[in-house]
Amino acid sequence: MIKRCSLVTAFTLLFFSMTISAQDFSDNPNNWTKGWTNFSPNKTDYPEADEKLPNVIAHNTYLRNDVVYFMSGDVYVTNGATLTIQEGTVIRCDHINPANLIVTQGAKLIAAGTKAYPIVFTSNKAPKSRNSGDWGGIIIAGAGKTNTVSGNGTIKGNFNPQYSLYGGNQSYEETTILRYVRIEYPGNASKGTDGLSLYSIGSESLIDHIMISYSGQDSYSFQGGKNNIQHLISLKAYEDDYQVSEGFKGNLNNILAIRHPYITSPAGSHAIEVDGYNNKSGYVDPSNVTDVTITNATLVNLSDKSNYQHTGSAVFSANSALTYIHNSKISGFSDVVKFDKSYTSLPMIQKAFMMDNSFFNIHSEGVQVAHKLIKEGSLDILKYNRFTKDFIDVADLFENPKDNLMPKFKLKQSMNTYMVMQ
Numbered sequence: 001m002i003k004r005c006s007l008v009t010a011f012t013l014l015f016f017s018m019t020i021s022a023q024d025f026s027d028n029p030n031n032w033t034k035g036w037t038n039f040s041p042n043k044t045d046y047p048e049a050d051e052k053l054p055n056v057i058a059h060n061t062y063l064r065n066d067v068v069y070f071m072s073g074d075v076y077v078t079n080g081a082t083l084t085i086q087e088g089t090v091i092r093c094d095h096i097n098p099a100n101l102i103v104t105q106g107a108k109l110i111a112a113g114t115k116a117y118p119i120v121f122t123s124n125k126a127p128k129s130r131n132s133g134d135w136g137g138i139i140i141a142g143a144g145k146t147n148t149v150s151g152n153g154t155i156k157g158n159f160n161p162q163y164s165l166y167g168g169n170q171s172y173e174e175t176t177i178l179r180y181v182r183i184e185y186p187g188n189a190s191k192g193t194d195g196l197s198l199y200s201i202g203s204e205s206l207i208d209h210i211m212i213s214y215s216g217q218d219s220y221s222f223q224g225g226k227n228n229i230q231h232l233i234s235l236k237a238y239e240d241d242y243q244v245s246e247g248f249k250g251n252l253n254n255i256l257a258i259r260h261p262y263i264t265s266p267a268g269s270h271a272i273e274v275d276g277y278n279n280k281s282g283y284v285d286p287s288n289v290t291d292v293t294i295t296n297a298t299l300v301n302l303s304d305k306s307n308y309q310h311t312g313s314a315v316f317s318a319n320s321a322l323t324y325i326h327n328s329k330i331s332g333f334s335d336v337v338k339f340d341k342s343y344t345s346l347p348m349i350q351k352a353f354m355m356d357n358s359f360f361n362i363h364s365e366g367v368q369v370a371h372k373l374i375k376e377g378s379l380d381i382l383k384y385n386r387f388t389k390d391f392i393d394v395a396d397l398f399e400n401p402k403d404n405l406m407p408k409f410k411l412k413q414s415m416n417t418y419m420v421m422q
Contacts, residue, residue: 011082030256030298030409032209032231036118039235041184042130046122049092056122057083061283065089065117070124071099071135076163077107079137084110084309087180088117089252092124093135098188100136102155103159103176103244104163104374113180113207123254130185132238133216136193136338138187142175142201146224147288148150148281155199157192166199171226173202179194180209187215195234200224203250211235218243222250223276223278230254232279239265241299243273244292244321247283258299260409269334271299271314276342277322290380291322298409301332302391302402315339317353329409331361332394336382338368346374349381356384363391375397386418 038044051072058079059324063069065088072094077083083103085091093099101121104111113119124132139155144272145167146153152167152290176198186195195212196219198205203226211233212219218236224246230253241257276289283289301311312336317323320342325382330336336355343349349369360366394401400408 003108020383028242030244030254030291031417032254033233033256034207034406035115036113036180036182037211037233038182038213039407041122041182042128045127046090046092046120049124051090052330057081060084062086063089063091067174068092070094073097074100074102074334076160077101077103077109078163080106081390082108084111085119087113087119090120090122090233093121093186094124095134096129098134098136098191100157100159100191100193101138102159102163103138103140105141105165105168105391108174109138111176111181115180117382118180118182120182120195121184122182130214132185133212134185135199136188136191137195137215137217138183139168139193139197139199140176140201141199142205142225143170143173144200144202144225145169145171145198146279147246147283147285147290148224148282148366150281153199153246153278153281155197156194163201164262167224168200170202172204174204176203177206178210179206181211183212184208186212187213187217187219192303193219194218194221195237197221198223198225198227198293201227203227207232210245212237215239221245222248224248226250232256234258236260237269238263239269240271240273242272243275244273244290246278246290247291248286248290251295252297254296256297257292258300261307261332263302264310268312268316269331270280270312270316271301272323273316273325274321275317276319276351279319285322289320289322293326294328295326297325297328299328299330299333300398300401300409302394303332304395305391307333308332309365313368316340319363320352322352326355326357328355329360330358331397333362334364335362335365335368336360339370341370344371344374346377347372349378353381355382358385359387359411359418360385361388361392361397364410386415386420
């Protein structure tokens, strides 16, 4: 048997048809992904660039969709300026002098695409030659709250210190509007840039319908701030798909992570990494650790019985972070969640992580705990979820999970036919 007996015997296993009925599960068909996404960006022939962006944008600037723009090196939006990008605009990003768009504190980025005309940031390489980490990424420095000793921080990477500060007390600020945006082949390791880095953004910012493909670092990084964000896709990132830290507060709703067992960092990659605080810079308030609610998530590693040994846990929880997962699917990973050494007791784990009304298909124990003495009883946090008794290959579990045009993660069997913990 591929999956452990301990998970099966640890709880009473019931089918939905028995006298004790489980909750009814949503199918989460991810219909919101249709019409604006691109799951094969290396085949797309984008037009050549017409105009190069300046490296400092200090005045309000409007990018039109009848011009293809070239971004090279570090491009800073400064001096309280607003960079507005019209729907349907394409920005080609330099891979020789890796491009980064840095929206500094007080400045704004308004990139409001539409379903029919999304905004695209992509590699300047030709089709079939693009690679993960061809360019840097988009960095937005807000003035919302961050749980560090100083209340602020410096954006990750080698950037101009004058433009690198983030954090403050403006919890309700509007730093950005990002809608229907595709970010392809970002995450350049030499710059240490993630695909989309949101530092201390305020609750009035809007992030909705974003797709990040083939990031060479993390796809999304949320550091501090407070916001409710929805409709996010991460496709085959090298490192984590969603990295949440420094006291971020908020919800991630309708998110999709598609991983591959052979695309992973030697240090370990996860669909979601939640850090309660930055252990390098410390924190000022232990009650303000990162606290994120994740709803309607589909977290899938495209693994099967020939390669599942290359996968790790779907979620990594570190530095006392708090995570709640609801109405979600997790498949193809070794475990649902892994805890670091900051979780020193079973009650602490039970307080820090909760998952319900969800489904998982894994090939190991289910929960990894750094402190082995508290391993017993840790599987209780997976109560009230359905799971497969034995690991199932991705192609046998879902409908068309590897489709290059529009992968589908609808279960071939009704979720209510799987085992349930009570």
